[in-house]
Amino acid sequence: MPQSMKGNEAMVYKFNKARNRTVDWAWKLLVYVLVTGISFVILYPLFRRVSMAVKDPADIYNPTIYMVPVHFTLDNLKQAMDILNYWPMLGNTIVFVAVMTLLQAVSCALAGYGFARFVFPGSNIMFILVVLTIMVPMNTLMVPMYLHFRSFDVLGLIGLFSGKEGVNLLNTYWPSIITSALANGLKSGLYIYIFRQFFKGLPKEIEEAALIDGAGAYRTFLRIMMPNAVPALMTVMLFAFVWQYNDTFYASLFMSDSALMSIKVASLPADTNQYLPTLLGFGSGSEMRADPNHVAMIVDTGILLAIAPLIIMYLFVQRYFVESVERTGVVG
Numbered sequence: 001m002p003q004s005m006k007g008n009e010a011m012v013y014k015f016n017k018a019r020n021r022t023v024d025w026a027w028k029l030l031v032y033v034l035v036t037g038i039s040f041v042i043l044y045p046l047f048r049r050v051s052m053a054v055k056d057p058a059d060i061y062n063p064t065i066y067m068v069p070v071h072f073t074l075d076n077l078k079q080a081m082d083i084l085n086y087w088p089m090l091g092n093t094i095v096f097v098a099v100m101t102l103l104q105a106v107s108c109a110l111a112g113y114g115f116a117r118f119v120f121p122g123s124n125i126m127f128i129l130v131v132l133t134i135m136v137p138m139n140t141l142m143v144p145m146y147l148h149f150r151s152f153d154v155l156g157l158i159g160l161f162s163g164k165e166g167v168n169l170l171n172t173y174w175p176s177i178i179t180s181a182l183a184n185g186l187k188s189g190l191y192i193y194i195f196r197q198f199f200k201g202l203p204k205e206i207e208e209a210a211l212i213d214g215a216g217a218y219r220t221f222l223r224i225m226m227p228n229a230v231p232a233l234m235t236v237m238l239f240a241f242v243w244q245y246n247d248t249f250y251a252s253l254f255m256s257d258s259a260l261m262s263i264k265v266a267s268l269p270a271d272t273n274q275y276l277p278t279l280l281g282f283g284s285g286s287e288m289r290a291d292p293n294h295v296a297m298i299v300d301t302g303i304l305l306a307i308a309p310l311i312i313m314y315l316f317v318q319r320y321f322v323e324s325v326e327r328t329g330v331v332g
Contacts, residue, residue: 076297093260096258187240191236195229199229207224248266
C-alpha cells in the first residue's frame with residue numbers, strides 16, 4: 001500500500017475521532033444546560049421562600065438586597081407558625097392523610113386485582129369507566145357529590161326508617177373515608193389502573209400454586225399477591241400521600257371547617273392580614289393595617305412550612321420512589 005494512502009487513512013481516523021469527541025462534548029453541554037435550567041425553574045421558588053423566611057422586615061425596601069438578607073431573623077417563622085397553629089394542624093393533617101392513603105391503597109389494590117384476574121360480565125366496560133374517571137374534571141362532580149353527602153343515605157334505608165332525607169356528613173371526615181375505602185377517592189382511577197397493569201404482568205402460576213394448596217381468592221390476594229406488589233404499592237402510596245396532602249378541592253368541599261394544612265394555607269393571606277397586627281403588639285382592637293409586603297413575607301414563609309414535610313419525606317424515600325416507578329412502568 002502506498003505511503004500516501006496510509007497517511008490519508010490516519011488523517012480520516014483522527015478527523016472522525018475529533019468529530020466524535022466534539023459531538024460528545026456538545027451533547028454533554030446541552031444536557032448540563034437543560035438540567036441546570038430545569039433545576040433553576042424548580043428550585044428558584046423554594047430558594048426565594050427560604051430567603052423570605054429569614055429576612056427581616058427592615059430589608060423589604062432595601063434595593064440592594066436580592067436573595068441574601070442583611071438582617072437575619074426567625075420572627076417570620078414564629079409568626080407564620082402562630083397564624084397557622086402549625087404543630088397541632090400538621091399532626092392532624094399527617095394523621096388524616098396517612099389514614100386516607102392506607103384506605104386508598106388497600107381498596108384500589110383490591111379493585112385492580114379484580115380487574116386483572118377475574119373475568120365477569122361487563123368487566124371491560126367497568127374498567128373503561130374507571131379509566132374515564134381519570135379524565136373527568138373534578139369540578140363536574142362537585143355539585144352531585146356535595147348533595148350526596150349533605151343528605152347521605154344508603155339505599156334509602158335512613159329515609160325509610162326515620163323519615164329524614166338522610167345524614168349530613170359535611171364538615172366531617174366521613175366523605176373522604178367513605179370514598180377512599182370504596183376506591184372512589186382522589187385519583188383512585190389512576191391507582192386502580194396502576195395496580196391492574198402490575199397484577200396483569202405477574203405470572204398466573206403463582207396464584208395457581210396457591211389455589212392448589214387450598215388458598216382462596218382473598219387469602220391468595222393478601223398472602224401472595226400483595227407481597228409481590230410492593231413496587232406498585234409504594235408508588236400508589238406516595239402519589240396518594242402527596243396529592244391528598246395538597247388537596248384543596250375535596251377538603252374545601254367536604255371539610256371546610258377542618259384543621260387541614262391545605263385549607264389553612266388557602267386562607268393564609270386573609271388570616272395574616274387579620275392577625276399580624278396583633279402578633280406585632282398593636283392589640284386586638286387596633287385599626288392599624290399590616291404592611292402588604294410584610295404580609296407577603298409571612299405568606300411565603302407559611303407556604304414554605306406547609307411544603308417542608310413533603311420535602312423531608314422526599315429526601316428519605318426518593319430512591320425507593322424512583323425504583324418503584326421504574327418497576328411499575330409508570331411514565332409521563
